[in-house]
Amino acid sequence: xxxxxQAPTSQILAxxxxxxxxxxxxxxxxxxxxxxxxxxxxxxxxxYSNTAGTTGKGEVxxxxxxxRANTDDFPLTLASAVPSQTSVYFCASSxxxxxxxNEQFFGPGTRLTVL
Amino acid sequence: xxxxxxxxxxxxxEGAIVQINCTYQTSGFNGLFWYQQHAxxxxxxxxxxxxxxxxxxxxxxxxxxxxxxxxxxxxxxLQMKDSASYLCAVSDSNYQLIWGAGTxxxxxx
Numbered sequence: 001x002x003x004x005x006q007a008p009t010s011q012i013l014a015x016x017x018x019x020x021x022x023x024x025x026x027x028x029x030x031x032x033x034x035x036x037x038x039x040x041x042x043x044x045x046x047x048y049s050n051t052a053g054t055t056g057k058g059e060v061x062x063x064x065x066x067x068r069a070n071t072d073d074f075p076l077t078l079a080s081a082v083p084s085q086t087s088v089y090f091c092a093s094s095x096x097x098x099x100x101x102n103e104q105f106f107g108p109g110t111r112l113t114v115l
Numbered sequence: 116x117x118x119x120x121x122x123x124x125x126x127x128x129e130g131a132i133v134q135i136n137c138t139y140q141t142s143g144f145n146g147l148f149w150y151q152q153h154a155x156x157x158x159x160x161x162x163x164x165x166x167x168x169x170x171x172x173x174x175x176x177x178x179x180x181x182x183x184x185x186x187x188x189x190x191x192x193l194q195m196k197d198s199a200s201y202l203c204a205v206s207d208s209n210y211q212l213i214w215g216a217g218t219x220x221x222x223x224x
Contacts, residue, residue: 042214090157098210100146100165106157
């Protein structure tokens with residue numbers, strides 16, 4: 001694989017169910033991010049990880065959790081899905097967490113519908 | 116609060132030039148990014164500005180004025196494949212990206 005992969009591509013989920021969105025990168029990037037994208041709104045940061053073993057909360061973390069056990073994987077878990085979590089979810093990575101010109105690379109996204 | 120403003124939608128003609136504006140108010144500034152996003156796809160990087168002035172990259176150019184909190188993306192010789200959303204994002208004092216809602220660009224033949 002090259003770049004970032006996400007799974008599943010799309011999912012329909014009943015409210016109250018638990019769901020984990022998977023994200024894997026093979027670029028050996030230190031930093032990884034989870035965003036949600038909703039119509040009419042900009043990308044909003046859910047959680048981030050500056051390096052393996054550390055995570056932080058973004059703008060909209062409630063209802064979501066993440067882990068970063070190794071460099072490559074950054075799963076996002078919805079413990080008990082609600083309809084307001086219906087969105088397109090993008091995972092992204094960058095070489096470093098900070099620094100000027102630190103471009104983020106995005107996965108193809110997961111389209112999640114919570115009914 | 117932090118805010119990024121861009122027009123919601125613009126229409127242009129194939130072969131023409133279009134300028135997409137972005138104004139921002141953020142806590143700190145560590146550069147401004149432009150990304151392109153085709154419908155149903157992931158955003159892809161176009162340009163980065165951290166100093167005032169114009170950065171040119173082929174048919175695309177990006178301008179920044181830090182004192183005015185303003186940037187624009189200039190697309191020349193428009194092609195149908197340029198139909199996409201263009202996202203403006205500012206790196207704040209914590210190097211987190213604050214994103215605008217995007218400008219949907221429609222190219223007509």
